Amino acid sequence: MFKPRSRRTLCNVTRGLVCALMLTEVGTPANAVTAMRAADMAPSNVAQSARYPVVGDDPVVVRDRVVNQHAHAEPPSFGNRVLRLVHLPVGDERSHHDSTESGLADDFTFVVPVRYGIRYQADKHRLTVNVDLSGDEDPADILIKRTVSGLSGRKLVVAPEARAKGFIQQVDVIELESGKSKKTTVRGSVTLSPAAYAETEGEYAIAITGHMVPPYFSDQIDHRDPTDDEPTDITTRTSRLYVDISAIWLISAQRSVVLSKTLHLSK
Template identity: 45%
Template sequence: MSNLKSRLIRFNAACALLCFEALAHAASLQAASDVKAASQAQVSPRADIFAARPVVGDDPGAVRDTLATGRVHANWPTLTERLRELIPARKPPPNLDLAKVGLDHDLVFVVPLPYGVLYRSQNHSLTVKTDLASDDAPGMIVLKKIVAGQSGRGLVVAPEAKAKGFVQQIDLVELKLDASSKTKVRAHLTVPQATFASVDGDFAIALMCDLTPPYLSDKREHSDPTDDEPTDITTRASVLYANIRAVWLISPHTGTVLTKNLHLSN
């Protein structure tokens, strides 16, 4: 019995030692993996690929509402902090009015490009030729336009439009830069075909800017139905005033920055 007990004790001790060694080996492998990951993170340049993270800019409607009401909207979508970190640091004079509402920092507005981008695979040339303004508002960059409601054009006569529910609410937010009214983007750059294929035609202009006085103009207009436009329309037209610090061509879905050297022109 004593001999059996002794063997059991030795067996249990051996098992415990094996378990300890296995745990130590696993911990060692994990530590090595962590060190390797950290090393790769330090070596890899923080550059123009954001690990396939979607890029979401500051919500122009939320910025407008914050300026109009003096209250910060904590839940608006903002651009990833990693994108902000790529903007060159600056130390402007503090603006107490903007500081009170949490807007005393760089804003990033993302303007989609549904057209104006042409790629030639023969020479890997990407051409950008677009105007960020609309025909209705020349000299101002359209950041947001939401039309709620149905137009009665071709469906109803003017006196019956409102009664039949042809009522629209239009929310428009635009960006005004300065007296130069620069809203056009013209550029030629070389983009590898693999990069162009990876963004899959998803392009946008990212505008890095800061607000300048008078910061905001905000007005509402109402137009009764007419023979040309038999729709009862109420429009909220808001203008944000800002100074552009950088213009980038990006792919919002993948987070790819194709170039940081764009400029606005007349």
């Protein structure tokens, strides 16, 4: 079990701080500790017996706070006013922002649910992790959130009717780029008893902790007109956060238990 080095409360977003992963010991809800860097953690490949409720940072809040601060720092152009209203950058250019001004020097943690790539060998009491976190938009980046709003016109209308009948979608994608290596697959293993494995109920998540590095942040907008194959007007926003990953954990999403602190990225 981790021993807290200092007491902290969750950061206030309005103060310009990004909340880090908070691990709260059961029975002492006031005793919250910030997630430690991987170098500060005692190596372990055995599932933890204590329960740690895991609260990750909201990637939309992290992304939008940087964009909105950048917009406020510039003259109030028409494009910036639109950005504040719809939270979408104007144009298809990519923009970069300074991490110090945006308050992104602190560590943050994103929690990504996983459904595939977890294998348990009951005879060896071994849980093996081989999870690809890349997305369809960019297989070289780690997908941490993808949201689709709006209706699809597939099998309902033909391309010329899509806009008129309201088949318009906005796709919001947030990704992590972890360096030039382009590693997106999380691998590792943990010793887990059959009873502990049963308690997970097959629900797992990957917690990724790190801090931003140059060029810190970029945005891109792509628009696709309706076609006969996909009669939907689709606008996709892809936001990329450039990070130095310091820790990757496997979590039992059902029980909020840290199963392994020794996962790593590979191609």
